[in-house]
Amino acid sequence: NPSQSVRTRRQLESDGEMCMFTLTKNKRDEENTVIRNKSRLVAKGYAQKEGVDFEESFAPVARLEAVRLFIAYAAHKSFTVYQMDVKTTFLYGPPKEEVYVNQPDGFVDPYHPDKVYHLKKDLYGLKQAPRA
Structure with a gap:
């Protein structure tokens, strides 16, 4: 499905296996009534390959x-x-690094379905995200 790939500039010609998905969560009160709907776009960073999709990966943890x-x-x-x-x-x-994301399902522009987004900020799930 080409509307879900996450790609760097080096990957644009190839077919990546990385995808995006939306996490949704309903906040409820004591009576189990929905009071807020939350959603965020997440990249499947586990499908990224070092040296192809990203150069380095970091875990922002201080040494003891x-x-x-x-x-x-x-x-x-x-x-x-x-x-x-x-x-x-x-x-x-x-x-x-420059990261390009195809339009996620449900948000595809009908006039430009083949256009991609250039990320200006990191996205949850990307291996590059903790470095910033």
Whole structure:
């Protein structure tokens, strides 16, 4: 199905097996009434191949030694340390490589069905996403 592939510029001539899909979730209240519908577009990054679809993959996790050193220094200087989690931070950075996405099902422009999208921000599921 050509309307679901995720491709880099090097892949545009070949037929990639990567696809996009939509995750949907209904938020419900105590009475099981739907109060909000949530949806996001996700890439099947597990189908990406290193060296073809992306150059490097990263897991944004601090090493334990670095965390210990930071906490020891903060304790020595009597600094107050706060912890926080920014869940969508990696989606706000521009992708390192050019990534092109075909139009997802349900959102295909009837006048231009063969056009592709150039991603300006990372997409959930891409191997490149955690690097940003």
